[in-house]
Amino acid sequence: MGKLHIVGGGAIGSLIAASAHKNGVPYDCYPRNIRTMPARAQWQDGQSIELKTAMLGPVILEKGDVLILPLKVYQLNAALKQWLPYLNQKPTVVLMHNGMGGLEVARDLLGADYPLLLATTSHGALKESTSSGDFHVKYTGLGATQIGAPNLVKPIPQKLADLLQVAPQLANAIATLDSSLPPVQYRSDIxxxxxxxxxxxxxxxxxxxxxxxxxxxxxxxxxxxxxxxxxxxxxxxxxxxxxxxxxxxxxxxxxxxxxxxxxxxxxxxxxxxxxxxxxxxxxxxxxxxxxxxxxxxxxxxxxxxxxxxxxxx
Missing domain, CATH: 1.10.1040.10 (N-(1-d-carboxylethyl)-l-norvaline Dehydrogenase; domain 2)
Known part of the structure; x- marks a missing residue:
């Protein structure tokens, strides 16, 4: 299983980190501002999950690692440029954002053949500040994540088992995400x-x-x-x-x-x-x-x- 590297300290990224922590999936977080990075997550049943201490900056990633960017589209260019020197092994990159345009940004910087996944999630999360000035994330609604591989040449594998044969690195990255915050559903038509x-x-x-x-x-x-x-x-x-x-x-x-x-x-x-x-x-x-x-x-x-x-x- 690869290690998750989650960029930013927003609600969805923090929820993924907390769920990875809960499910024993290795991860690190890289917020732009460590002061506002949530220290814990609260589940709907009241369970509280403490998050690891955030990392100060990028690290060199292995091929089997997964870099997740649950950012705004307008933040992607700067984030990818910051991480580029650390992606020589071509680990899987996952874009997860509202709106469109991120794929074009990633292709410009990483190339059209980079091992890339696009994801959209319906999980609900809310980042809140506490009276003491700390931040936490609240899991507000169970959802699902849909994910696919836009850079694969056609014909696109229709099932995850087929993707495993054609692009095992991407299929393994999807499996890691599914182990972290399920369910993750592969979509050939992402x-x-x-x-x-x-x-x-x-x-x-x-x-x-x-x-x-x-x-x-x-x-x-x-x-x-x-x-x-x-x-x-x-x-x-x-x-x-x-x-x-x-x-x-x-x-x-x-x-x-x-x-x-x-x-x-x-x-x-x-x-x-x-x-x-x-x-x-x-x-x-x-x-x-x-x-x-x-x-x-x-x-x-x-x-x-x-x-x-x-x-x-």
Whole structure:
């Protein structure tokens, strides 16, 4: 089993670390700011998991190691450049972020044939500060992680057992992640899964941020026209790139996720609330950018990008 090296001190990365600790998987954490790195994680049943002391900086990785980057897309370039000198053995790199654009960043820096995995997770985690000034992470919702290998040449292995024959390093990395924070599900069509998540984020994130609301209010009647317009533009753009999304199904899925996560506040809502940079460029901005390349109008997504950026100034 390889060792996990988790970059950043955010909620999901800290949850992965805590679950790895709980399940006996070797790991280290590399936060940008050690002071804000969670010292422990609290499970839904009240169980508390203490985390290892964080590392001060990158270390040389072995081929069997796994470098996980659960970061914002806009943080990826700097993080990968920092780690590049330590990746001579070509350990597996896992990108795990909201929105899109990370694959392009990684390919530019690592090359199109690097052993790379893309992942998206529905596990819920919340990073909180305590009265004493320490930080902890709370496991707020059991989910699953979907993962795939975008750099493999076609035909893409359809099952994990097939991937083990073609790319054992990647299959073993997936197994290590599954041992850390299960379940981890291999997806041969990971890009389809990521575009599907993009459609959800494109509706929920900007609207909750702009209107200061919980996810459940996305289903309110006042947002019906906006929801439909966002999903319409998304479907046109995604299908122009070879996907096969149905607009009504996209909208149905958005509403389903909004209701299932109803009491939550989206990550973009929280970024605005705490004065942080948002991921609007990697979500609605990505749809706009890809639309331009195909000559497709995307006025609703363009407006959302402008409004969120105005709000975050």
């Amino acid at each position: 890009l389809t899964a990521l575009w599907a998540k993009l459609s959800v984020n494109a509706v929920i994130n900007p609207l909750t941020a702009l209107h200061d609301i919980q996810n459940k209010h996305i289903a309110d009647a006042e947002f019906e026209q906006t929801r439909r317009k966002i999903c319409h533009e998304f479907t046109l753009v995604a299908n122009a790139y070879g996907f096969n999304f149905d607009e009504d199904e996209v909208l149905k899925n958005v509403l389903s996720v909004a209701k299932a996560t109803g009491e939550n506040y989206s990550s973009m809502h929280q970024d605005i609330a705490h004065g942080r940079q948002t991921e609007i460029d990697a979500i609605n901005g990505y749809i706009v950018e890809m639309a331009k390349k195909k000559g497709i109008p995307a006025p609703e997504n363009t407006l959302l990008v402008e409004r969120v950026k105005a709000l975050s100034v």
